[in-house]
């Protein structure tokens with residue numbers, strides 16, 4: 081039987097979407113999936129079905145799927161060449177149904193909600209998770225409650241609202257809102273599948289399992305992932321740890337979590353060798369999708385990353401924007417600033433001589449650039465104007481690179 085487990089006190093608890101934090105340690109609980117003799121079901125089409133033995137589901141209801149996962153692993157040869165990098169790949173999560181990796185977690189949480197007879201789901205979000213939860217809630221016919229932090233871009237509000245959830249823009253402290261949503265959820269029977277929900281984290285594991293097969297069952301040397309609340313990277317690490325526990329692999333990748341410098345509480349705690357994360361007074365970064373100053377999975381991620389031998393680092397906004405442009409101009413991949421932290425982090429470690437030339441590196445590109453259009457500064461040369469008569473002379477005046 082599946083259980084919840086606290087990584088800090090090792091206590092186990094019954095699986096319950098309304099009780100997802102250890103009552104003693106106040107840390108997020110993780111799913112323990114005991115199925116022994118785990119196999120991959122490659123005869124199936126959907127990632128959740130292929131990976132079923134690793135997931136806390138008895139079966140997968142395909143009617144709830146929006147086609148999440150199975151995202152491409154793209155080789156970034158132009159970036160490799162320009163920056164003298166070793167083998168570099170992007171796991172392009174921006175092609176998920178609502179254009180971010182959040183769909184993997186929401187898909188799993190929705191499967192669980194329906195299998196348990198839950199009728200109301202919700203989330204607390206700065207953007208991507210709101211859109212994703214609204215979409216999956218609509219597909220599953222669930223009453224959906226989305227609490228969005230005040231200040232979200234118009235694109236986020238519109239692309240959440242179109243699915244017609246109950247959408248509330250909430251003023252106030254984000255950490256407090258996170259905790260309040262969980263207590264209100266218990267009272268009102270709304271399953272808040274927030275950023276570090278144990279089932280959401282199980283959904284993120286599937287990304288790692290896909291990478292493992294896309295590399296012909298080889299372990300990459302480095303996996304770079306953006307970090308905010310911590311849930312995503314916790315899931316990515318947990319999957320490789322489970323592959324190791326079940327004898328599929330003998331070593332883990334080096335995980336590199338990247339935060340934006342203006343909101344980097346976990347990176348600070350990691351660098352200062354602190355046992356726990358201190359919340360930051362304010363978050364100031366262009367990468368607003370990863371701007372949680374009070375990350376609920378911070379302590380758990382610190383613990384897991386230290387065990388796994390990875391690092392959590394940070395990178396300033398100007399390097400994030402530079403990396404966003406590099407991915408677009410050289411590779412044709414338009415990501416939101418949060419996701420560009422991965423390349424910015426890699427370039428920083430490369431400059432510091434910390435990346436071996438033989439390495440195989442994966443960047444997890446978590447969200448599509450269409451979600452933050454107002455932050456794009458085009459160069460003058462990107463937009464020109466002409467009438468038809470002058471078009472030829474304008475074309476002739478364009479300097480060729």
Ligand SMILES: Cc1ncc(COP(=O)(O)O)c(C=O)c1O
Nearest residue numbers: 208308309310311312369446447
């Ligand atoms: C685009 C993007 N990348 C990365 C993250 C970080 O995920 P987590 O909060 O689970 O650490 C988020 C979180 O919202 C996000 O929206």
Ligand SMILES: [Zn+2]
Nearest residue numbers: 086089102105
């Ligand atoms: Zn505990």
